[in-house]
Amino acid sequence: MLKILIPSMFMLLTTxxxxxxxxxxxxxxxSFLVATLSLTWLAMPTDTGWFYINNYMAYDPLSxxxxxxxxxxxxxxxxxxxxxxxxxxxxxxxxxxxxxxxxQIFLILAFSATEMIMFYVMFEATLxxxxxxxxxxxxxxxxxxxxxxxxFYTLAGSLPLLVALLIYHSSMGSLSYLSLTSLPLTxxxxxxxxxxxxxxxxxxxxxxxxxxxxxxxxxxxVEAPIAGSMVLxxxxxxxxxxxxxxxxxxxxxxxxxxxxxxxxxxxWGVIMTGSICLRQTDLKSLIAYSSVSHMxxxxxxxxxxxxWGFTGALILMIAHGLTSSALFCLANxxxxxxxxxxxxxxxxxxxxxxxxxxxxxxxxxxxxxxPPLPNLMGEIMIITSLFNWSFYTLIxxxxxxxxxxxxxxxxxxxxxxxxxxxxxxxxxxxxxxEHLLLALHLLPLxxxxxKPELVWGWTA
Amino acid sequence: xxxxxxLGTTITFASSHWLLAWMxxxxxxxxxxxxMCQSHHPRAVEATIKYFLTQATAAAMLxxxxxxxxxxTGQWNLEFMSYSLPTTLVTVALALKIGLAPLHAWMxxxxxxxxxxxxxxxxxxxxxxxxxxxxxxxxxxxxLLLILGLASTLIGGWGGLNQNQLRKILAYSSIxxxxxxxxxxxxxxxxxxxxxxxxxxxxxxxxxxxxxxNSTTINSLSMSWSKTPIISSMVPFILLSLGGxxxxxxxxxxxxxxxxxxxxxxxxxxxxxxxxxLLSLYxxxxxxxxxxxxxxxxxxxxxxxxxxxxxxxxxxxxxxx
Numbered sequence: 001m002l003k004i005l006i007p008s009m010f011m012l013l014t015t016x017x018x019x020x021x022x023x024x025x026x027x028x029x030x031s032f033l034v035a036t037l038s039l040t041w042l043a044m045p046t047d048t049g050w051f052y053i054n055n056y057m058a059y060d061p062l063s064x065x066x067x068x069x070x071x072x073x074x075x076x077x078x079x080x081x082x083x084x085x086x087x088x089x090x091x092x093x094x095x096x097x098x099x100x101x102x103x104q105i106f107l108i109l110a111f112s113a114t115e116m117i118m119f120y121v122m123f124e125a126t127l128x129x130x131x132x133x134x135x136x137x138x139x140x141x142x143x144x145x146x147x148x149x150x151x152f153y154t155l156a157g158s159l160p161l162l163v164a165l166l167i168y169h170s171s172m173g174s175l176s177y178l179s180l181t182s183l184p185l186t187x188x189x190x191x192x193x194x195x196x197x198x199x200x201x202x203x204x205x206x207x208x209x210x211x212x213x214x215x216x217x218x219x220x221x222v223e224a225p226i227a228g229s230m231v232l233x234x235x236x237x238x239x240x241x242x243x244x245x246x247x248x249x250x251x252x253x254x255x256x257x258x259x260x261x262x263x264x265x266x267x268w269g270v271i272m273t274g275s276i277c278l279r280q281t282d283l284k285s286l287i288a289y290s291s292v293s294h295m296x297x298x299x300x301x302x303x304x305x306x307x308w309g310f311t312g313a314l315i316l317m318i319a320h321g322l323t324s325s326a327l328f329c330l331a332n333x334x335x336x337x338x339x340x341x342x343x344x345x346x347x348x349x350x351x352x353x354x355x356x357x358x359x360x361x362x363x364x365x366x367x368x369x370x371p372p373l374p375n376l377m378g379e380i381m382i383i384t385s386l387f388n389w390s391f392y393t394l395i396x397x398x399x400x401x402x403x404x405x406x407x408x409x410x411x412x413x414x415x416x417x418x419x420x421x422x423x424x425x426x427x428x429x430x431x432x433x434e435h436l437l438l439a440l441h442l443l444p445l446x447x448x449x450x451k452p453e454l455v456w457g458w459t460a
Numbered sequence: 461x462x463x464x465x466x467l468g469t470t471i472t473f474a475s476s477h478w479l480l481a482w483m484x485x486x487x488x489x490x491x492x493x494x495x496m497c498q499s500h501h502p503r504a505v506e507a508t509i510k511y512f513l514t515q516a517t518a519a520a521m522l523x524x525x526x527x528x529x530x531x532x533t534g535q536w537n538l539e540f541m542s543y544s545l546p547t548t549l550v551t552v553a554l555a556l557k558i559g560l561a562p563l564h565a566w567m568x569x570x571x572x573x574x575x576x577x578x579x580x581x582x583x584x585x586x587x588x589x590x591x592x593x594x595x596x597x598x599x600x601x602x603x604l605l606l607i608l609g610l611a612s613t614l615i616g617g618w619g620g621l622n623q624n625q626l627r628k629i630l631a632y633s634s635i636x637x638x639x640x641x642x643x644x645x646x647x648x649x650x651x652x653x654x655x656x657x658x659x660x661x662x663x664x665x666x667x668x669x670x671x672x673x674n675s676t677t678i679n680s681l682s683m684s685w686s687k688t689p690i691i692s693s694m695v696p697f698i699l700l701s702l703g704g705x706x707x708x709x710x711x712x713x714x715x716x717x718x719x720x721x722x723x724x725x726x727x728x729x730x731x732x733x734x735x736x737x738l739l740s741l742y743x744x745x746x747x748x749x750x751x752x753x754x755x756x757x758x759x760x761x762x763x764x765x766x767x768x769x770x771x772x773x774x775x776x777x778x779x780x781x
Binding site for chain 1: 693696700705706707708711715718719722723727730731734735737738741742745749752
């Protein structure tokens with residue numbers, strides 16, 4: 001573990017001391033090194049045990065896929081940002097990379113935290129670099145509004161979480177993950193206990209996001225630069241899911257009744273945001289709403305609290321992370337050529353950029369959960385466990401799957417097929433860098449078909 | 461004059477007799493008055509008068525409360541205030557002195573009338589003496605302190621939302637932070653001191669960075685990236701630390717205070733206080749947007765020629781960031 005954390009911290013130093021000509025290649029090489037080393041985390045000799053690095057950091061089958069995803073994403077973010085940062089002065093480029101690396105460090109610390117308070121502090125700590133990336137390097141005027149929405153939605157949810165964790169700590173004495181399983185709060189029907197339950201979950205539901213409190217997500221994703229969108233979609237949303245999975249242990253048995261409205265809200269959100277996707281004119285906004293849709297399914301899966309639900313949620317989180325990030329990269333290739341996010345401005349790309357069309361095809365197929373990709377595995381497990389919980393959810397989830405398929409295909413057909421608009425005279429050919437970026441996104445996804453046990457979580 | 465101020469605070473620190481404490485506070489007030497109206501600007505003079513009136517009222521109330529205590533208990537010692545009437549009066553008087561809500565109305569206007577350095581002294585040094593008195597008496601009514609504290613955090617947050625004068629913003633931030641300090645006064649006084657010190661450090665660096673940029677409104681901050689780029693990149697961190705975001709050090713007092721409050725089963729109060737911190741975070745965020753996170757020149761005054769800041773100012777800033 002230290003092999004990963006210390007090099008990440010020292011990458012900050014490398015950013016500021018490398019000669020400028022070799023900045024990007026050096027950072028890229030180091031981050032790939034770290035990412036490859038992080039793959040060792042996936043090799044678990046024991047099934048359910050925790051691996052302790054020191055008293056405060058550990059990883060287990062739940063957090064190791066997310067950790068590997070985080071480490072894998074840093075080189076991808078760096079590849080993606082190279083183009084739009086090339087025009088900036090040197091110090092700003094270094095600052096940007098430092099922000100990405102510090103975000104990575106906080107995320108590693110968050111996913112490997114053994115105590116809830118440390119997880120909380122790191123959860124909040126990831127907000128600051130993300131806020132700076134969105135508001136400083138975003139491209140439109142609305143980015144300030146987006147940053148404010150992002151910060152305040154997340155904080156308004158997580159401050160009650162802090163108080164709830166402190167309440168639990170003062171009554172139970174410890175917030176270490178190990179002892180959480182043996183110290184559930186005793187069942188009581190006081191209103192205050194229900195408020196406490198709500199306070200525990202609200203932060204993660206806002207982060208996921210749940211349908212009713214999802215308003216920050218389209219704004220933040222759309223206004224963020226490509227690396228910001230990538231890290232938001234791929235990892236930061238999963239922080240919410242991961243936190244929810246961790247804290248579910250102490251929330252039993254209140255969750256049996258109290259989670260009803262949230263499961264329904266999540267499932268309804270799947271359908272609603274899917275329908276919104278069908279009417280979007282903004283490409284990044286479409287992908288953002290599709291993120292909300294998938295994460296709604298994840299939220300429902302976690303709230304069900306069955307093994308299949310958890311496993312499905314984790315697989316869907318990993319697969320969605322890779323897919324959504326790939327889609328954002330594809331949208332960014334469009335943006336860098338036309339400097340606009342409007343879909344209809346860049347149609348018929350298969351005629352012009354056929355190789356990119358392959359990646360669009362694969363990413364859209366992954367988004368709509370085609371077998372045998374892990375996206376499907378996650379969705380089917382969640383749908384099955386929801387069906388087990390109540391028969392009627394099948395209507396909602398079935399409809400959701402249908403709508404997901406339709407908007408993914410809609411997005412693919414609109415951008416790739418059809419006639420090229422007349423005003424598209426000059427488009428750069430696809431860079432090798434872009435192909436590399438998308439290949440690196442989709443390759444783990446395809447490899448996961450072969451061995452999904454890596455991301456199964458506890459039910460290995 | 462500075463010596464007199466130092467003398468006043470020290471007397472209050474070292475006193476165990478109420479009369480001596482009162483004298484120290486009076487010396488403090490009197491010494492800062494000439495500093496405040498140094499510029500002879502009408503607004504500065506007006507601020508001086510307002511400050512004098514409020515502080516004199518507070519000092520008179522303090523004297524009255526200590527005399528009442530002496531009448532009831534027969535002794536003048538600071539620590540032995542056991543009756544509720546004098547204790548409440550002393551608490552209210554000291555609240556007026558430092559500017560807790562609902563006795564805060566003088567603070568924004570007074571700070572607005574001063575220049576940044578005097579404002580700094582007012583916000584930091586002047587709080588030390590009343591706090592040492594507050595820490596020494598044993599406040600006996602819980603709800604008074606909690607109401608003062610919660611009202612201060614809320615008013616400090618809401619009041620600062622509509623401002624674009626930096627000194628008024630700093631006044632409201634001062635009110636909010638003082639509210640946090642008072643909340644925990646009766647449970648864990650060391651936390652009050654910790655919050656006070658952290659607040660001092662952060663406000664000091666903020667005031668100095670505003671002074672270096674010679675800016676008093678949010679608009680004029682927007683050119684600071686060309687004057688002092690390093691300070692401009694550090695100020696968002698100071699501001700977010702004032703707002704209490706982890707992992708910056710401003711989070712630490714808030715976390716510990718919330719922990720103490722939940723241990724005392726005051727969880728709803730803790731939640732309210734935490735959420736009110738969001739209010740003040742909004743205007744800190746707005747300042748940091750204007751200063752660093754946007755580079756659009758929307759300043760109202762021309763880009764100033766390179767004003768050479770005196771170098772001794774930046775060193776304490778660098779240390780305290």
